[in-house]
Amino acid sequence: MPALVIRQFGAAADVLEMDSAPMPKVGPGEVRVRILAAPINPADLNWIEGTYGTRPKLPATPGTEAVGEVIESNAAPLSVGTRVIFLSYAHGWQTDRVVRADELLAVPGDLPVPDLAMLKVNPATAWRMLHDFAPLSPGAVVVQNAANSGVGRCVIQIAHALGLRTINMVRQVSLADELQACGADLVCGDDEAGKEAALAYLRKQGVRASLALNAVGGESALRQLDLLEEGATQVTYGAMGRRPLTIPNKFLIFRDIRFRGFWLTHWLAQASSAEIAGTYDALLELLRRGRLHQPVDSLHPLPSFREALQRLHAADRKGKILFAPATEK
């Protein structure tokens, strides 16, 4: 069975290999899933480097999330042909996986495969961050950096659907029209001029932001703090800039800003089945209504993994890069 594996931690381009794993038998309560699509997320690259929140036992197949189809079932509720996503770590960069049925969530078969492949992580992260940290009434303002990322675009679309307003800081302001078409209220550069534009927007609206979502760290995270109302919360969920957050004392003493973190892996481990089902039902409904979409750059068969990794750094990259493991080269 074709699979991508790592035998040591390091940069994906150095340590990822094409391999052939044995086909395990399907035991009681298990199903065999043919994997249709699995994205390359920043977390996958950290997992491969060994710098993520969990470190796998090696050798291991990466792939945080994936969508597939049940092709053999020993678990009554999941019949052959059911489309599923993995709620546990998917190890999705392989063609087939044998997995316990209770690690899967059945999803509608008529929604686009790439959207389903990317449903577990980014949309749920955006949804939970908009629900779990601040009481946000319609009209409340949320500020975020890396707003053109997969999570950032989900935040824009979900916030828009919930009647919230978003200030979106990006490194590429040329994306403003595209993000506004998704529902962004303000798009500005992630720099001092962008912060001034955001402050002017808030002054005009007569409000301050109630929640800040930080995927970058360093100066970018700091810029958000001037936009927040007293007692507001900044949630850090990513560290794309690889710079720590150094907080001037005034934000704690005079403004009572609260600093929290979010990790979907932790949320999935401690949430009740009803909370998990409720979150994904809401997201599936947005997908069905065409109100939640992460753009796709390209889909690659597993043996073309080097091309897929190169696309990650391409200047003309248009969205997420996914593996389509069930596709023959």
Ligand SMILES: NC(=O)c1ccc[n+]([C@@H]2O[C@H](COP(=O)([O-])OP(=O)(O)OC[C@H]3O[C@@H](n4cnc5c(N)ncnc54)[C@H](OP(=O)(O)O)[C@@H]3O)[C@@H](O)[C@H]2O)c1
């Ligand atoms: N905590 C959680 O549970 C959770 C869940 C999902 C995602 N995340 C994290 O959220 C972040 C975004 O994930 P994603 O899948 O949405 O990513 P993505 O779609 O691949 O987008 C990456 C984003 O990071 C920005 N970026 C890259 N390098 C940067 C740098 N050095 N400084 C500032 N910005 C930089 C990119 O901006 P340009 O386009 O300008 O390069 C882009 O906006 C990642 O850190 C990921 O690990 C966390």
